[in-house]
Amino acid sequence: ATNKQPIMPLLVLQEKSKEDLGYLTEVSPKVLAEFCKIAIEFIRKGANPKVFAGAAKKLGVETERVQNSVQGLAYLFLESSRQNLSENDFLDSILLLAFPSAINNGLKDMYLEHRKEIRILLAELSFELPHYENLHWRLDMQIASRTLRNNPTPVFTLQFETLEPQPKHTTVQVDYVNLKRMCDEVELALKEIKGAHARRIMRNVR
Numbered sequence: 001a002t003n004k005q006p007i008m009p010l011l012v013l014q015e016k017s018k019e020d021l022g023y024l025t026e027v028s029p030k031v032l033a034e035f036c037k038i039a040i041e042f043i044r045k046g047a048n049p050k051v052f053a054g055a056a057k058k059l060g061v062e063t064e065r066v067q068n069s070v071q072g073l074a075y076l077f078l079e080s081s082r083q084n085l086s087e088n089d090f091l092d093s094i095l096l097l098a099f100p101s102a103i104n105n106g107l108k109d110m111y112l113e114h115r116k117e118i119r120i121l122l123a124e125l126s127f128e129l130p131h132y133e134n135l136h137w138r139l140d141m142q143i144a145s146r147t148l149r150n151n152p153t154p155v156f157t158l159q160f161e162t163l164e165p166q167p168k169h170t171t172v173q174v175d176y177v178n179l180k181r182m183c184d185e186v187e188l189a190l191k192e193i194k195g196a197h198a199r200r201i202m203r204n205v206r
Helices: 015-026 029-045 049-059 063-082 087-093 101-125 176-193 196-205
Strands: 131-142 153-163 167-175
Touching: 015 063, 029 049, 029 063, 029 101, 049 063, 063 101, 087 101, 153 176, 167 176
Parallel strands: none
Antiparallel strands: 131 153, 153 167
């Protein structure tokens, strides 16, 4: 009996990524190479609006089109590297995009050249953070003392349960002013993560 090798999953591109990459069907291999270089820099250092604007001016197109194409390429290279796709699997994954063979080969060469570097960058980003599990709280209030007669001081005792990856209990005490500040910061962070910039980052690195 022969041992069958496990089938490597092919990359399934999201509709948004397909739209972002669609413009590349119209460019030359030389322009594609430039887009790929910008996408690699995007992965390394993040977005650079000046680079997008310069490339758009040179091509005579809207900056948004260049930005979307670069983000689509970054997603393609990131996800392919994350799954460590082989050369054939990578080519099979982009078949549905209906690129000319020259574009397919250009994308394949750029992917193979930078796959190892991208995987290293992904490994550096994949550090483990504690995961929230539960919270217990208690309100303590000192009503009066010899030095404190009519000014009660509320103190909140909070016990956080987290997984990191083993269960851990952390107990802290905080007054109302600092607890309010903490709540405001959490609410601000929740609003930020719903913004376009945060969604763009998550789409490219998750």
